[in-house]
Amino acid sequence: MSNITISLPDGSSRELPEDSTVLDLAASIGSGLRKAAVAGAIDGREVDLGTPLHDGAQVAIITNDTDAGRHVLRHSTAHVLAQAVTLLFPGAKFTIGPAIENGFYYDFELPDGKTFSEEDLEAIEAKMREIVKENQPFVRSEHSMAEAKEIFADQPYKVEIIERVESAQEGGGAADAEDAGEVAGDGKISAYRNTDQFVDMCVGPHVPSTGKLGFFKLQRVSGAYWRGNEKGPMLQRIYGTAWESKQALNDHLHQLEEALKRDHRKLAVEQDLLSFPSELGGGLAVWHPKGAIIRKLMEDYSRFRHEQGGYEFVYTPHLADSGLFETSGHLSWYAEGMYPPMEMDNGTYYPKPMNCPMHCLIYGSRQRSYRELPLRLFELGTVYRYERAGTLHGLMRIRGFTQDDSHIYCTKEQLAEEIAALLDFVLSVLRAFGFDEFTFNLSTKDPEKYVGSDEIWDEATEALREALDAHGLEYAVKEGDAAFYGPKIDIDVRDAIGRSWQLSTIQADFQLPERFDLEYVGADNNRHRPIMLHRALMGSIERFFGVLVEHYAGAFPTWLAPVQVRVLPVAEAHGAYADEVVAQLRAAGARVDAAAADDGLGKRIRTAKMDKLPYVLVVGDDDMAAKTVGVNPRGGDVERDVPLDEFIARFTSEVADAASVAFGS
RNA sequence: GCCCAGAUAGCUCAGUCGGUAGAGCAACGCAUUCGUAAUGCGUAGGUCGUGGGUUCGAUUCCCACUCUGGGCUCCA
Numbered sequence: 001m002s003n004i005t006i007s008l009p010d011g012s013s014r015e016l017p018e019d020s021t022v023l024d025l026a027a028s029i030g031s032g033l034r035k036a037a038v039a040g041a042i043d044g045r046e047v048d049l050g051t052p053l054h055d056g057a058q059v060a061i062i063t064n065d066t067d068a069g070r071h072v073l074r075h076s077t078a079h080v081l082a083q084a085v086t087l088l089f090p091g092a093k094f095t096i097g098p099a100i101e102n103g104f105y106y107d108f109e110l111p112d113g114k115t116f117s118e119e120d121l122e123a124i125e126a127k128m129r130e131i132v133k134e135n136q137p138f139v140r141s142e143h144s145m146a147e148a149k150e151i152f153a154d155q156p157y158k159v160e161i162i163e164r165v166e167s168a169q170e171g172g173g174a175a176d177a178e179d180a181g182e183v184a185g186d187g188k189i190s191a192y193r194n195t196d197q198f199v200d201m202c203v204g205p206h207v208p209s210t211g212k213l214g215f216f217k218l219q220r221v222s223g224a225y226w227r228g229n230e231k232g233p234m235l236q237r238i239y240g241t242a243w244e245s246k247q248a249l250n251d252h253l254h255q256l257e258e259a260l261k262r263d264h265r266k267l268a269v270e271q272d273l274l275s276f277p278s279e280l281g282g283g284l285a286v287w288h289p290k291g292a293i294i295r296k297l298m299e300d301y302s303r304f305r306h307e308q309g310g311y312e313f314v315y316t317p318h319l320a321d322s323g324l325f326e327t328s329g330h331l332s333w334y335a336e337g338m339y340p341p342m343e344m345d346n347g348t349y350y351p352k353p354m355n356c357p358m359h360c361l362i363y364g365s366r367q368r369s370y371r372e373l374p375l376r377l378f379e380l381g382t383v384y385r386y387e388r389a390g391t392l393h394g395l396m397r398i399r400g401f402t403q404d405d406s407h408i409y410c411t412k413e414q415l416a417e418e419i420a421a422l423l424d425f426v427l428s429v430l431r432a433f434g435f436d437e438f439t440f441n442l443s444t445k446d447p448e449k450y451v452g453s454d455e456i457w458d459e460a461t462e463a464l465r466e467a468l469d470a471h472g473l474e475y476a477v478k479e480g481d482a483a484f485y486g487p488k489i490d491i492d493v494r495d496a497i498g499r500s501w502q503l504s505t506i507q508a509d510f511q512l513p514e515r516f517d518l519e520y521v522g523a524d525n526n527r528h529r530p531i532m533l534h535r536a537l538m539g540s541i542e543r544f545f546g547v548l549v550e551h552y553a554g555a556f557p558t559w560l561a562p563v564q565v566r567v568l569p570v571a572e573a574h575g576a577y578a579d580e581v582v583a584q585l586r587a588a589g590a591r592v593d594a595a596a597a598d599d600g601l602g603k604r605i606r607t608a609k610m611d612k613l614p615y616v617l618v619v620g621d622d623d624m625a626a627k628t629v630g631v632n633p634r635g636g637d638v639e640r641d642v643p644l645d646e647f648i649a650r651f652t653s654e655v656a657d658a659a660s661v662a663f664g665s
Numbered sequence: 666g667c668c669c670a671g672a673u674a675g676c677u678c679a680g681u682c683g684g685u686a687g688a689g690c691a692a693c694g695c696a697u698u699c700g701u702a703a704u705g706c707g708u709a710g711g712u713c714g715u716g717g718g719u720u721c722g723a724u725u726c727c728c729a730c731u732c733u734g735g736g737c738u739c740c741a
Contacts, residue, residue, distance in 0.1 A: 105736095115669065222736030223668025230738050234668055237736070265734095269676075278714075278732040334741050354741065388666055388739065389732095397740080483741060507741095534741095571698040597698055606702035620700050630700070638701055 004055035016053065023049040023208070026061045036063040036244075038072045038212060039205040046072075048140055048205045062205075064212075064244035074099035076138065076206045077128075077216045077242040081106045083198040084127035085238070089114070094200070095157040095226065095235060102252060103216075103241035107224050109157070109233065116221040116236050124238070125218045135211030136194040140204060148189035151199060157226070158201050162189060215249040216242035258497055264549035265394040271554055271562075271611065276394075283392040283399030285542065290562035293591070295545060297560055299380055301432065302404045302538065309425055311378035311406055316358035318382060322348040327515055328357035333484070339384045339399075355381035356509075356534060359407040360516040363530075368520040373530060374410035374418050380541065381405045395546030402541040408533040409518065415460060415531055419467040419506060422535060423489075426504045429537045430493055433548060434557065437494035440468055440475035443482040450484050452510035460508040460531070461487040485511035495551040503544060507534040555612040555634060558651075559658035565592040565651070566608045567629075570620035572597045577624045581617060581644060588648045589655070605632065615651070 003015045006025060016025060022040030026033045026049070039062040040047050042054075046062065053059060062069045078097035081104070085092050089110055097106030110116070116124075143151065145166050152158035169187060192206050193199040207213060217240060224237040243249040260266075268274050273291030280286065287295060306313070322341060325331040330338065330353060339351040352358065359377045368375070382402045391397055410418050427438065442464055445457050464487055468475050475489070482488055486508035492500045509532040512518075519527045538544035548556070558564055565585055569578035578594045585592040595604045601618065608616045618630035622641065629647050631639045 118670070220735055221669060224737045225667075228738070230667075234737080236668075239736080276732085282732065330741075337739080337741070356741095385740080390666065390668095390737080391739065392733090485741085568701085569698095570700050573698075599699095600697090600704055601699060601701065603703050604701095609702055616701080618701060622700085632701060640700080 004053060004057075006053055006057055006059050009058075009060045020053050021050050022047060022053065022059065022061065025053060025059060029061070033061060033063065036065065036069075037061045038064045038069045038076075038207050041068075046205050048138070049208050050140075065248075070242070070244060071099045072205055072207060073213060073244060074104040074242045075202070076210070077213050077240065078104040078106050079138070079192065079194065079200050079202070079206065080128050080131050080210055080213060081124065081218070081238060081240060082108075082200055083131055083194055084124050086198060088120075088123060088127055093155055093157055096161075097200075103219070103239060105224075105237050105239045107226070107235040107237045109226075109235050116238065118221065121218045121221065121238070128216070128218075129214070131194070132210045132214045135209045137209045138204075138206040139193045140190060140206075141193065142188040142190050145187075145189060148191070148201065151191065152201060161201070165189075213242065215244065215246055216240055217249065217253070255497065259499070259550075262497070262550040262553045263394075264396075264546040267549050267554040268395075273549070273562075274395075281399075282389060283387055283397070285395065285398065285400075291545070293562045294548075294556060294560050295541065298433075298538070298541065298545065298548075299404075302380065302429070302541075305425075305429055306378045306404075306406070309376075311376040314359065314362055314377050314379050316352075316355060316362075316379060316381060318351055318384070319349045320352055320358065322350055324357050324361070325350055325353075328354075328360070328512060329515055330354065330357070337385050337387075339386050351384035352381075353383055353385045355379055355383065355403065355405045356407055356512060356532075357516075360512055360518060360532075363407075363409055363518050364516050368409075368518075368530075370411060370520050370522045370528075373520060374408050374414055375530075376406055376408045378404075378406040395540075395542045398540070398542050401543065403536050404538045404541060405534075405536050408535065409513070409520075409530040410533070411520075411522075411528070412456075412459065412531055415508070415533075416463040416466055418533065419463055419489075420470055422506055422533070423467050423471055423473070426491060426506070426535075426537050430491070430504065433544075434551060435493040435495070438473075439492040439494070439500065440473050441478050441481075441490045441492070442468065442475050443478045443488050443490065444480065445482055445487065446480040446484070448480075450482070451514075452486070456510055456531075457487065460510070464489050464506070464508070483507060485509045493547075495547065496553070499550075501547045503539050503547065504537050505535065505539065508532075509534055557658060558614040559655050561612075561614050562591065563593055563611070563613055564590050564655075565615040565617060566611075566613050567592065567594040567617045567619060568601060568604050568608070569594070569597050570601055570618060574619050574621070574624055578619050581619060581629060584644065584648060585651070588652050590648075590651060609634075617647070 002018055004018055004020065005013050005015055007013045014025065014028065016028060022042070023034065023037060026037040037049055040049060040051065041060040041062060042051065043058050046068070062072065064070065064073055075098065078099065082094045082097055085106070085108055086094065091111035093109040095107040095109065097104060145162055148162050149159055152162070189201060190203055191199050191201050192204060194210065219239045219241060222237050222239070223234045226232040226235050241249070241252055243252060268291065271290060272288050273294070274285050274287045276285050319342070322331065325338070334353060338353045342349045359379070362377060363375065380402050382400065384400050387397055387399050392399070408418060430438070444461055450457065468489065488505055488507035490502055491504040492502045494500055513529050513532050518530055520530055522528045556562070567578045567581045569575045575596055582592050582594050595608070605616060612634065614634050616632040618632060623629055626641065627644050628641045629644050631642050631647060
């Protein structure tokens, strides 16, 4: 029996007996690797561990602690879920069940339109644990289309997938991505069988047996449309998470708990920031004083930066005649996302869903010269969008919100420079709020849905691309993701616990200048069409505020904290001195209050800590005598006998430093 | 809009197999005047989300609506 030679990713090679499998290879390298292996890759193609190796193959072992390995675990766990459901709910049809970020889901259709309840999850999870305990093998097989249809004869959704793949292949086209995930590429349908009763169509790879799984948890049930089509049948989806170890699973669950603790909706109530009274209607918020002061600081900051940045401030009303939105095209493109019209004696009015049409009116109000460009109009403009009831989500998805909105009118020649300057501007504003990790997405033309000439699209896309390159920024290109009127750059930030939020956007627009017939007189004394940029930094102030609450976990930095300092007299006798401290701090510009000695000192400190105040000052006999304070900073150690003057100096310089970072002075 | 779940005191929640409800915290009062994360005692507070239906009687069962949560779809 001859040996075969295998090369490994590190460049080394290894000899193994003929007929060796990926698993044999892993075992030959070490028992730890054998245990951690969940799949392999032969010449770049992912395969099961049981796959035999050929001479000269490039082989990598996929271990369970890598993204690829977890993907295999999760996908395999999804199969176990499907089997458990078919056992517990006879007649259930299963559809697709992919691995997703952090977990997996599987979509089912239950007989007689039955639905899953939360309680069902427990029973299903228990059944899954039995399946894991039985250590059922995942046995791969490949079938012709006809055989496959036979095997899945009682699974109409599977048959539908097979038929779609079949017709796509007959038509010479490739199967779409969704279907490609379910079948092998070479015209064969592959399937993985766990038991006589349960087999699922799948490209794989899978773990060798269900015993390799076990660190999972089912999380929730929901509805989901078949193939994401609103008109299609509503299926029942079960979500779960799965990991390579108890530790990794627990870490993930802790992370979810942490996110829950930071939930801006919870913190907004606890800290009395804002509320969503049901009397107002869904998706509409009222700002309480503590939330409002933070918002005011954010808005002041935004105005300051825009003033510095060469923007001109404008104000526009909340309503406009329907004619304006016909001109802008909003009524034909987005009518279903607008608030319903108000009929009035002299016409039909709509709440504005965007500020741009009104800014275009300002631009068009008189003749413009090239000398005025770029013209940057800025407004904290409140808009109303009819978000569908089921999509509302705290401040993150809301029906009335305020954009830090600007429309920049410039010449084609100015575009690249303007975008480059915008990128600097955006990033420096976001940094002021404690964000320092960004992701950039460049969205390009959707060939099915766009206006404007190919030439101008190419030019604008190139301008965006150049600006990103010139800043040395890495970005993902999202082909076809642009709005119909022009390409755009979207900027995501990463928050304190690693979540990503899409905040800023810079969008080119060739459509509105056309529709509003906007012009400028050039140096050549001819009329030209300007290009327009839409851009928002925070995006929606409300949403940005929500993201900040979660980013800071409610502990706002000193410059933003609604109450920056609280003074606690040790006993009633120190009340007058406490008032004096308050007065001096207030005179120095601090937002400060005092808590009288009606409650114990410990109690008042606890309350202040729960309120996440940046500074608690305790004043007693010693302090009164020496004009000092005891300083208890958030997240730091207590410091006694600090001269009041010194604390005030420290405090004001801290806030000034934050402001100088923030305000760029 | 669609699927599922939910709505009880300001907050967090318990409870009523149909006979109009209870705790902790918060609030208020009294006592305590205290040096760094909960002092004690007491008082008040709820048409049990809204509207209909069934019933002698509904917070409880049924229906509709509103709002909320998790998803799907959508997101200019």
